[in-house]
Amino acid sequence: MSPPYTFFADLNQESMPLEDGILSRTIHQDDRSKAVLFTFAAGQELSEHTASTPAILQFISGEAALTLGSETLDARAGTFAHMPAGLTHAIRANTPTVMLLLLLKGASAPPAGS
Template sequence: MSDDREHGRRAGTDEGTATHHTGIIGRAEPSADRPGATVIHQDETTKVVAFEFAEGQELADHAAFHPILVQLLRGRVEFGLPDRTLDLRPGEIVHLTAKLRHRVRALEPTTLTVTMLLPRS
């Protein structure tokens, strides 16, 4: 397989879009009894949702229909999977295949994003 740069051509394209989202932390305030959630970005291939948890809040066992990426931006969570529990911290990402059951419990005030990887239509 050859790299476009090997042949003097510029790799990539100048066509397309770039969407920059700022201020994600604090955008979805949690209520007294449940985490807050808000859609940050949505297009034909991805949906990004920001979640804000107060310490001790949790999402019980659930599953996403599509594969997802969970990225911790702030705080710390106990992330339960069928075969193990992860201690997620800022800067860490977990990829889950479609319909994999999981649960989340905030060990401190936490912001995380869930990126749903949607099939192309």
């Protein structure tokens, strides 16, 4: 029987160094949330997109340019960002970067015009 929790002592240990590309791995999923660990090689980018649920980004290591809406911000180990559903965003890794994405299920994009 598996324990009723998910535990990782060090998310950096769960990532794999990459020479090129982006690796994503779901490390937890239930009916209310999904946690995805992303590893980016330097120079890799997730182009502009939106999510249908609110999301949280937690940068574990590295340095990246994080675009939220029309603003581009510097992200590094310790950076936290909460995004409402439907917000346009993008990520470009300046160095090898590890990031945790938490998708918060059960919430949706705000109604059009709000």
